[in-house]
Amino acid sequence: MFLPLKDSNPLKVIPFQIVTVGLIAACVATFLWQMSLPDEAGFEAILSFGMIPAVIFDFEELPPELAVIPAGATLITSMFMHGGWLHLGGNMLYLWVFGDNIEDAMGHVRFIVFYVLCGTAAALAHGLSDPDSISPLIGASGGVSGVLGAYLLLHPKVRVIVLLFYRFPLPLPAFIVLGGWVALQAYNIYLDGGLPDGDGGGTAWWAHVGGFVAGMGLILVMKRRDVPLFDRGRY
Secondary structure, three states, rough: OEEEEEOOOOOOOOOOHHHHHHHHHHHHHHHHHHHOOOOOHHHHHHHHHHHHHHHHOOOOOOOOOOOOOOOOHHHHHHHHHOOHHHHHHHHHHHHHHHHHHHHHHHOOOHHHHHHHHHHHHHHHHHHHHHHOOOOOOOEEEHHHOOOHHHHHOOOOOOOEEEEEEOOEEEEEEHHHHHHHHHHHHHHHHHOOOOOOOOOOOOOHHHHHHHHHHHHHHHHHHHHHOOOOOOOOOOO
């Protein structure tokens, strides 16, 4: 429907969004490493470092040669792996557009903690939706969804330039852009009958919802005290 390109929301406290850029660089580097592996080794890497619900909840065990890290650690490692260039590019674009202002609202260190907690909540939400699943979950969308939830509460009226129908640039308030994103998640969950393995093309819709809700909750306690909710600025 539309793709965000940039917002009109300058940084107020930090001079540069070093964590946001660092997360993007880490995801890109991890994906390049994935692409450098032979097909079989690449699939094994996803099994080893992706979050597999049945393994997390002790319904299944990975073979010893694949269980290279504790199962709980995959809640984090899975956030840096991606299934393709479009998967990576979409997540990194949203993180680039919206992440800097959330980092600005809480500082560098808190933003790292915030991002990891949102990604973990997203992975658990996905896992709880189908705890017997042996399909690995990968991608930064859980953490990014948390960023979107926080942004909606902090800057609902900021103008965001979007590419409407992927062709026409159009300025829209953030609450329209992010509200449309939420509606898309709800619509796809409805199409899938509320199940994680419906017709969503492998997209973990419940992870998006879990991350978004976590972001809305965490921003309330992790933002600096002088940062208001529902900033009226349009910029």
